[in-house]
Amino acid sequence: QARLVESGGGLVRPGDSLFLSCSGSGRMFALYAMGWFRQAPGKERQFVAAMARGRSAIHYANSVKGRFIISRDNNKNTVFLAMNNLEPEDTATYYCAADSSLETLLGGGANVEVWGQGTLVTVSA
Numbered sequence: 001q002a003r004l005v006e007s008g009g010g011l012v013r014p015g016d017s018l019f020l021s022c023s024g025s026g027r028m029f030a031l032y033a034m035g036w037f038r039q040a041p042g043k044e045r046q047f048v049a050a051m052a053r054g055r056s057a058i059h060y061a062n063s064v065k066g067r068f069i070i071s072r073d074n075n076k077n078t079v080f081l082a083m084n085n086l087e088p089e090d091t092a093t094y095y096c097a098a099d100s101s102l103e104t105l106l107g108g109g110a111n112v113e114v115w116g117q118g119t120l121v122t123v124s125a
Contacts, residue, residue, distance in 0.1 A: 002026035002114045004096045009119030012086055016123070020081040022096030022116055029098070030074040032114070035105035036081045038092035038121075048094070049081060050105040059106055063089070086123045093118040 008020040020036070035050035049060045049070040058070060064083075072079040079096060096116035099105055104112055 002029055002032060002098050004098060004114055004116035006094065006096050006116045006119040009094060009121045011122045011124065013125055014087055014123055016086050017082070017084045018086065018121060020083065020094055020096075020119060020121075022079045022081075024077040024079070024098065024114075026077075029077040032098040032100060033102035033105055034070075034072055034079040035097045035099070035109070035112075036070060036079075036094060037097055037109050038090075038094045039118075040092040043092075045095075045109060046092070047106070047108060050102060051079070052102045057102060059102075083121070086121075088123045088125075091121060091123050093120050 003025045004022050006022045033053050036048040037045050038048050039045045047061050051058050051070050067085045069082040095118045097112045098114040099112050
């Protein structure tokens, strides 16, 4: 089974950018749809972005559309999330997710096959 490890979180000011990475292990990485979710303290987990395994489809939450970009490098078993023009409302722990079905990721993340441990992003002046 794949294992995911996120990195790149940190403390930034509003308007700044951050670049998250999620490295996967296992031979099946290229066969997974990949996604990013986030969870702020006291709030439910929220879908952020997802990409089909063949990069044929990309989806974003309305709240990040135009500011965040998801990408993947299957040769390096890595998926990325470029976050631009960050806002305090983006403060959350960001989780990488992998599933054989893109629809599972788009459906809110219930029953996702593999989760990362999360990386904290704090946006504050």
